[in-house]
Amino acid sequence: xxxxxxxxxALHTARADTSFFGHPRGLATLFFTEMWERFxxxxxxxxxxxxxxxxxxxxxxxxxxxxxxxxxxxYTAMAYLMCLGGGWIxxxxxxxxxxxLIGGILIACGEFCLAAPAEAxxxxxxxxxxCGTGLLKGNVSIIVGQLYHQGDPRRDSGxxxxxxxxxxxxxxxxxxxxxxxERISWRLGFGLAxxxxxxxxxxxxxxxxxxxxxxxxxxxxxxxxxxRREKRKAIRGLGIGIAVxxxxxxxxxxxxxxxxxxxxxxxxxxxxxxxSVVVFSWLIFFGTWSPVExxxxxxxxVLFVSSALFWAAFEQAGSSLSLFAERGTDCTFLGxxxxxxxxxxxQPIFIIVLxxxxxxxxxxxxxxxxxxxxxxxxxxxxxxxxxxxxxxxxPAAYLVVSGSKVAPYWLVGTYLLQTLGELxxxxxxxxxxxxxxxxxxxxxxxxxxxxxxSIGNWLAGKAASMYSSMPLPTLxxxxxxxxxxxxxxxxxxxxxxxxxxxxxx
Numbered sequence: 001x002x003x004x005x006x007x008x009x010a011l012h013t014a015r016a017d018t019s020f021f022g023h024p025r026g027l028a029t030l031f032f033t034e035m036w037e038r039f040x041x042x043x044x045x046x047x048x049x050x051x052x053x054x055x056x057x058x059x060x061x062x063x064x065x066x067x068x069x070x071x072x073x074x075y076t077a078m079a080y081l082m083c084l085g086g087g088w089i090x091x092x093x094x095x096x097x098x099x100x101l102i103g104g105i106l107i108a109c110g111e112f113c114l115a116a117p118a119e120a121x122x123x124x125x126x127x128x129x130x131c132g133t134g135l136l137k138g139n140v141s142i143i144v145g146q147l148y149h150q151g152d153p154r155r156d157s158g159x160x161x162x163x164x165x166x167x168x169x170x171x172x173x174x175x176x177x178x179x180x181x182e183r184i185s186w187r188l189g190f191g192l193a194x195x196x197x198x199x200x201x202x203x204x205x206x207x208x209x210x211x212x213x214x215x216x217x218x219x220x221x222x223x224x225x226x227x228r229r230e231k232r233k234a235i236r237g238l239g240i241g242i243a244v245x246x247x248x249x250x251x252x253x254x255x256x257x258x259x260x261x262x263x264x265x266x267x268x269x270x271x272x273x274x275x276s277v278v279v280f281s282w283l284i285f286f287g288t289w290s291p292v293e294x295x296x297x298x299x300x301x302v303l304f305v306s307s308a309l310f311w312a313a314f315e316q317a318g319s320s321l322s323l324f325a326e327r328g329t330d331c332t333f334l335g336x337x338x339x340x341x342x343x344x345x346x347q348p349i350f351i352i353v354l355x356x357x358x359x360x361x362x363x364x365x366x367x368x369x370x371x372x373x374x375x376x377x378x379x380x381x382x383x384x385x386x387x388x389x390x391x392x393x394x395p396a397a398y399l400v401v402s403g404s405k406v407a408p409y410w411l412v413g414t415y416l417l418q419t420l421g422e423l424x425x426x427x428x429x430x431x432x433x434x435x436x437x438x439x440x441x442x443x444x445x446x447x448x449x450x451x452x453x454s455i456g457n458w459l460a461g462k463a464a465s466m467y468s469s470m471p472l473p474t475l476x477x478x479x480x481x482x483x484x485x486x487x488x489x490x491x492x493x494x495x496x497x498x499x500x501x502x503x504x505x
Contacts, residue, residue: 077269084448170351390479
């Protein structure tokens, strides 16, 4: 067994490497792992709402918009909520590296379940995808952070490069999975997404040596005996949790307890709120945290709320905006009719073009002495842009209500503004969490960050469930007003939040 000094040396070697565009070679391993995982996720997401609402004759499940929106929001919310559990499992039991591997296997199995011709297989597949995403998504970002020492000026630009890898997968997946799903077979589209995850797993295993010892072991208290006791306790807790979920599922499927997608979705919404209150109460007021850690946790809370509200608007790309693309947008270009799911490749195109620009911009502002904007300032700008993205859709919504189909540039403009907001918020948020989190709870704090995305996805699903029952101008206008108002409030809180960050830049 390698000694702690061997692990430290391996990590130092991995961090010192500059062979991947000036960054550690291990970043390339994680870049491609996340790229293929996002290929799987966004390929499936590009056709999920269409599959749920398509008639049985067209190979779909024939759900009403309200039910489809509830299922979609429940799935996406739970996928990100499970990042909290995935971070806890990695910290206590497996380490981040094994958690990523197990998560990838579950994701591939989930996609292949969706490819099976049965409604029960669809729900089974979504459950597997939730568990797999929870294990992989947050932990792969933690490993990225571990490839850089504290204070390394490459960290933010490294996360921007990593984020570009995410969007390469998100770019190509709707083009392939969307075309196959809409034009050939929904289930073949899901199967193609599963093959993408398998490709990511293979390259992860082949190139993992470049990660050194990053993410290889669970978090340590420094006492080997205490670590073993904590691991046994965590395994027992995990077993109890699985048993409780299995028991509730058995009650629902047997008919002992009446359950439906809308009821479960509403219950999950309250659970998300309750979990958030409990977690931040523990981080700020209770627990064995130092005063500095408590203040930084308060700063995380401000960013957390801002992130949740941003994603509530942004994640409608796969739900209400997808329905708008299918039902209200003229999906032709130069005489060619393209699948509505292809609109979901627009944002990744903008990300790939603009992510290097933003990575350079933040570094350039710091070098020229003007000072890089703080994380709260970037978040406020991101929310403002996200609100404007929906504001410009209001005139288009009136045209659709009157019976017309609008040109594609309306959605393209919305996606451009959303992308600008995303680049101000998402990679910055990932980087901020790795710097603000206590070392002994890094995986857990990253899970907290993805909990904000979970809440945003749940809210986006609720918006989609109202697509047919609320006038479109009212729906889009409400999202715009709420996002812009939140941006203004956060702008007022920039200085207090920066003080709470206790020197973290």
